[in-house]
Amino acid sequence: MAGRFDWSDGFIAVDWGTTNRRAWAVAANGETRELLDDGLGVLKVEPGGFPSEIAALRQQHGDRPILLAGMIGSNRGWIEAAYVPAPATLDGIVDAMRWPEDGVCIVPGVSYRYGRDADVMRGEEVQIFGGLAAGLQPDGLLCHPGTHAKWVRLQGRAIGPFRTVMTGELFSTLSRHGILMDRLQGKVVPNDNFRAGAEHGLGCDDLTAELFSIRARYLLNVGACDDASYASGLLIGADVRIGLAFGGEGPVALVGRPDLTALYAEALSLAGREARQIDGERAFLLGARAIAERLT
Amino acid sequence: MAGRFDWSDGFIAVDWGTTNRRAWAVAANGETRELLDDGLGVLKVEPGGFPSEIAALRQQHGDRPILLAGMIGSNRGWIEAAYVPAPATLDGIVDAMRWPEDGVCIVPGVSYRYGRDADVMRGEEVQIFGGLAAGLQPDGLLCHPGTHAKWVRLQGRAIGPFRTVMTGELFSTLSRHGILMDRLQGKVVPNDNFRAGAEHGLGCDDLTAELFSIRARYLLNVGACDDASYASGLLIGADVRIGLAFGGEGPVALVGRPDLTALYAEALSLAGREARQIDGERAFLLGARAIAERLT
Numbered sequence: 049m050a051g052r053f054d055w056s057d058g059f060i061a062v063d064w065g066t067t068n069r070r071a072w073a074v075a076a077n078g079e080t081r082e083l084l085d086d087g088l089g090v091l092k093v094e095p096g097g098f099p100s101e102i103a104a105l106r107q108q109h110g111d112r113p114i115l116l117a118g119m120i121g122s123n124r125g126w127i128e129a130a131y132v133p134a135p136a137t138l139d140g141i142v143d144a145m146r147w148p149e150d151g152v153c154i155v156p157g158v159s160y161r162y163g164r165d166a167d168v169m170r171g172e173e174v175q176i177f178g179g180l181a182a183g184l185q186p187d188g189l190l191c192h193p194g195t196h197a198k199w200v201r202l203q204g205r206a207i208g209p210f211r212t213v214m215t216g217e218l219f220s221t222l223s224r225h226g227i228l229m230d231r232l233q234g235k236v237v238p239n240d241n242f243r244a245g246a247e248h249g250l251g252c253d254d255l256t257a258e259l260f261s262i263r264a265r266y267l268l269n270v271g272a273c274d275d276a277s278y279a280s281g282l283l284i285g286a287d288v289r290i291g292l293a294f295g296g297e298g299p300v301a302l303v304g305r306p307d308l309t310a311l312y313a314e315a316l317s318l319a320g321r322e323a324r325q326i327d328g329e330r331a332f333l334l335g336a337r338a339i340a341e342r343l344t
Numbered sequence: 345m346a347g348r349f350d351w352s353d354g355f356i357a358v359d360w361g362t363t364n365r366r367a368w369a370v371a372a373n374g375e376t377r378e379l380l381d382d383g384l385g386v387l388k389v390e391p392g393g394f395p396s397e398i399a400a401l402r403q404q405h406g407d408r409p410i411l412l413a414g415m416i417g418s419n420r421g422w423i424e425a426a427y428v429p430a431p432a433t434l435d436g437i438v439d440a441m442r443w444p445e446d447g448v449c450i451v452p453g454v455s456y457r458y459g460r461d462a463d464v465m466r467g468e469e470v471q472i473f474g475g476l477a478a479g480l481q482p483d484g485l486l487c488h489p490g491t492h493a494k495w496v497r498l499q500g501r502a503i504g505p506f507r508t509v510m511t512g513e514l515f516s517t518l519s520r521h522g523i524l525m526d527r528l529q530g531k532v533v534p535n536d537n538f539r540a541g542a543e544h545g546l547g548c549d550d551l552t553a554e555l556f557s558i559r560a561r562y563l564l565n566v567g568a569c570d571d572a573s574y575a576s577g578l579l580i581g582a583d584v585r586i587g588l589a590f591g592g593e594g595p596v597a598l599v600g601r602p603d604l605t606a607l608y609a610e611a612l613s614l615a616g617r618e619a620r621q622i623d624g625e626r627a628f629l630l631g632a633r634a635i636a637e638r639l640t
Contacts, residue, residue: 131564159564166560196523196556212556217522225521226513227492253549254586256579260492260508264462268427268455283552290550 053113053151056344060105060112061336064120065089065171072333073109074340080333083109090118090125098126102152113151113343115336118171121146121154131159131168135206138177142342155339158207167212172198172303178335179303179326180205190301191291192328193284193308195220199291211294215287216308219280227263234276238314241274242281246315249285258282280311288315304328349409349447352640356401356408357632360416361385361467368629369405370636376629379405386414386421394422398448409447409639411632414467417442417450427455427464431502434473438638451635454503463508468494468599474631475599475622476501486597487587488624489580489604491516495587507590511583512604515576523559530572534610537570538577542611545581554578576607584611600624 053059060083062071067089073081083105093101102114121129129146136158146154157170172192179190186205192198195216201208223232236242248258259282262275291300299322302309306327313323349355356379358367363385369377379401389397398410417425425442432454442450453466468488475486482501488494491512497504519528532538544554555578558571587596595618598605602623609619 159560161564161566164567165557166564166566167557168560168563211553212560213550213553214523214556215552218552221517221521225517227510254509254589255551256511256514256582257507257509257586260510261461261463264455264464264508267464268457268462270457270462271460286552290553293550 051150055113055340058112059340060109060114062116063118063332064116065118066091090120115153117155117174121156122170129154129156131157134158134160135203135208137206142339160210167210169198174335175303175328175331176207177338178331179301181334181338182326184301188298188301191312193304193312197287199294201295213287213290215283219283231262231266231275232279234274236277236280238311239277242277245278245281246285246318249282250289250319255286284311284315288319299324303331347446351409351636354408355636356405356410358412359414359628360412361414362387386416411449413451413470417452418466425450425452427453430454430456431499431504433502438635456506463506465494470631471599471624471627472503473634474627475597477630477634478622480597484594484597487608489600489608493583495590497591509583509586511579515579527558527562527571528575530570532573532576534607535573538573541574541577542581542614545578546585546615551582580607580611584615595620599627
């Protein structure tokens with residue numbers, strides 16, 4: 049698989065999502081440098097257009113091996129890299145990678161089946177192994193907040209059972225459509241309103257009713273409120289309630305965008321749980337390096 | 345208030361919502377006839393344009409008194425008819441009506457305050473009093489399904505405490521935006537998939553996670569499923585769980601669109617509760633007549 053490329057000389061790591069693409073150069077000594085952050089998501093690449101995008105990357109940034117992760121490996125991407133069933137180890141992930149070209153690998157996602165139910169992740173797995181490389185407990189509970197938040201029980205450095213909560217998508221959708229739209233335009237911050245929402249979400253299972261209350265309180269002028277932060281707290285509180293019920297003990301690892309991990313840390317604190325925050329970008333690059341080390 | 349109009353000679357009843365308008369003629373003997381069902385919601389009427397719309401109605405359908413209900417009485421409508429606090433009796437509603445012109449009344453909505461929380465309805469109150477006129481128990485639990493489903497505890501023929509659940513809006517939004525959109529295009533019917541979703545929604549408080557499972561099961565091809573009916577069942581099951589926790593005993597009155605009341609009746613049956621369904625159009629006209637009787 050290594051072909052003419054030597055991964056230990058450094059490589060390019062790309063987080064290639066549905067609507068965005070980010071790329072970094074990872075040097076032989078581990079130093080990283082961001083190369084691009086653009087809107088060329090996989091849906092914007094013409095059918096058959098990936099080889100020329102890879103050639104362009106190499107022309108601009110050097111003739112190096114390239115690691116691709118994210119939706120690039122989905123059925124809407126370049127070549128489908130089938131989900132690895134949980135529990136998924138880093139070695140299992142590396143074994144299941146696809147190699148569409150010499151020196152180009154695509155990281156697969158992870159699936160989890162339990163009874164008649166199922167879950168999937170694609171893209172978060174690199175960050176999770178990066179978090180483990182950064183020293184996370186090999187059997188702890190991990191949360192990756194985002195459009196589709198993932199709660200993962202780690203099992204001996206493997207991705208064990210996990211559950212996805214649609215928190216980010218719901219907040220984003222409610223702030224762009226429907227009756228709450230006008231009330232959710234502010235910036236979300238972990239203030240008293242966020243904490244009040246999170247307390248409610250942690251304690252009550254009436255999310256779809258409490259969301260409407262935001263509108264009713266506004267119409268009746270009951271207490272001034274930063275409704276964007278309250279609604280975010282409500283959704284994240286419910287998310288944390290679902291995640292904690294999912295199992296695991298000790299501090300919760302939060303891997304992702306720092307503004308999001310800060311909000312989840314606040315909600316976890318209200319639930320009496322400690323959190324350790326790891327920047328998702330750093331985790332992605334550590335995970336990419338951990339994969340590359342297995343390719344040399 | 346009666347002016348030159350005699351309500352006992354018959355009147356026009358209009359359910360004037362944000363995006364739609366429906367009107368009926370109600371004859372002196374109680375017979376009703378639909379006059380129109382069009383897209384002239386209150387947001388489509390130019391500022392100051394309501395008097396000429398009323399004149400047009402009278403020119404086309406006879407010089408009769410007109411009862412207006414729904415968002416026409418909101419701050420985005422013609423003249424705001426302030427919410428009547430619950431418990432709200434029919435007499436209290438009639439007393440609080442606004443009369444923008446001789447022979448034209450606007451029905452107010454109802455508000456409910458409890459501690460630091462609040463709820464509102466506008467439009468459903470006419471159907472609720474119509475349901476009572478149709479013989480509903482004066483102290484029972486009532487549900488009006490829709491974009492914003494209302495659960496109402498009736499108290500001696502008054503609208504008592506109530507709670508709104510955003511079930512219809514969430515289903516509609518998820519079927520038009522986001523990752524579940526493709527899976528929610530089918531027609532919702534109370535089939536086995538609907539019942540499986542409702543059972544889950546009645547029993548579990550993980551709605552925002554279970555919604556994502558719909559996507560994961562599809563990607564992993566775990567069991568063929570009518571996902572639109574499953575998702576609707578899930579949301580309605582959670583809705584019924586919230587509504588039943590809200591209080592009340594005996595059969596639940598379901599007042600609204602027959603296709604929706606049928607789905608809620610199915611979910612209630614899974615929860616071991618009987619339901620009595622009343623067509624919302626019939627209830628609206630009965631409620632309008634009950635108001636008109638108080639104006640003669």
